[in-house]
Amino acid sequence: MGKKPEGFKVRKAGHLVIRVKDPAATAAFFQEVVGFNRKGVLQRGMHFLTSDFEDNHHMLLVRPAKDGAEERDFRSAIGFAGVTYEITDADGFDRIIDRLNARGVGVLVDEDDTRRSLRFRDEDGLPYEFWCKA
Amino acid sequence: MSDTLLRTTRVTLRASDIARSVKFYEDVFGFDQLGKDEAGRTLMGADGIVMLALEQAKDPNGSRPVVEPQPFIGMEHFAFELEPDSFEVLRAFWRHINALGVEIHHCVDHIITNSIYFLDPDRNLIEAYINCPKERARDLEHPYGTVEDLDDALAGKCQPAWMKDYPHAK
Incomplete structure (x- = not known):
């Protein structure tokens, strides 16, 4: 283990910012399925989403892709390969699965003695994982 | 307050050269290597808390992320x-x-x-x-x-x- 840098520490993973084709639709999807609150929308079409503003001012920021943006295959491309959020109540986990199923979104669920997780992709193919303690 | 309480846990990045990326995040953030997940990704973070997962790209010469201000989805x-x-x-x-x-x-x-x-x-x-x-x-x-x-x-x-x-x- 190398020498630690001095003067700062990383407290936590903060937020993901994504560029998508239809930010209003993507933000609405995450509000309705995951239960995020939308704290603000700026004129540039930026949707700031969080579950608790006091604890984390934003967890997901959805922005419009610029003209000419090309789709990527997030299954193989170098770079972003997924983001993971913890659900801190078990009811929330089941609620998200029900909402994804109701929308016909494909969801992969893994469960073991310690952890339950669900994975899905949004309209732009971006991968997400949500998990909770079993 | 949301109907579901959440916490951002980690981001997963696919690296062209995982050894280089691991060293980068060790150097920049002082992250520790915290083992591997079931898919073999290298888990990194601080104080035993995973905040980053790195996986090796199958094609290390594949397309790289597009950076602001260029247009992209992702x-x-x-x-x-x-x-x-x-x-x-x-x-x-x-x-x-x-x-x-x-x-x-x-x-x-x-x-x-x-x-x-x-x-x-x-x-x-x-x-x-x-x-x-x-x-x-x-x-x-x-x-x-x-x-x-x-x-x-x-x-x-x-x-x-x-x-x-x-x-x-x-």
Whole structure:
């Protein structure tokens, strides 16, 4: 283990910012399925989403892709390969699965003695994982 | 309050050269290697808490992330929160990554945070931020914005403009 840098520490993973084709639709999807609150929308079409503003001012920021943006295959491309959020109540986990199923979104669920997780992709193919303690 | 309480856990990045990326995040953030997950990804973080997972790309010569201001669909950036909440902490981080030769993209006052954006070896845009005093944003309808660049303040030439209204801030 190398020498630690001095003067700062990383407290936590903060937020993901994504560029998508239809930010209003993507933000609405995450509000309705995951239960995020939308704290603000700026004129540039930026949707700031969080579950608790006091604890984390934003967890997901959805922005419009610029003209000419090309789709990527997030299954193989170098770079972003997924983001993971913890659900801190078990009811929330089941609620998200029900909402994804109701929308016909494909969801992969893994469960073991310690952890339950669900994975899905949004309209732009971006991968997400949500998990909770079993 | 949301009907579901959440916590951002980690981002997963696919690296062209995983050894290079592991060293980068060890050097830049002081992250430890915290083992591997069931898919063989290298888990990294601080104080035993995983915040980053790295996996090796099958094609190390594949397409790289497109960076602002170019158009793309996907991750614009991922952010890590520094502590404690002090501008001196952000200055220390700025000096640290400058000494490492990290490519800094931009540095800005966002009202709710002060932030440094930089590029990792695969040109993923990463943000490191400190939280500003909460009372600065509490009564704003839109507490997120871009007020001023912080280049001179981070270099120690001046204090960020917002600090004159918050004399208790460090």
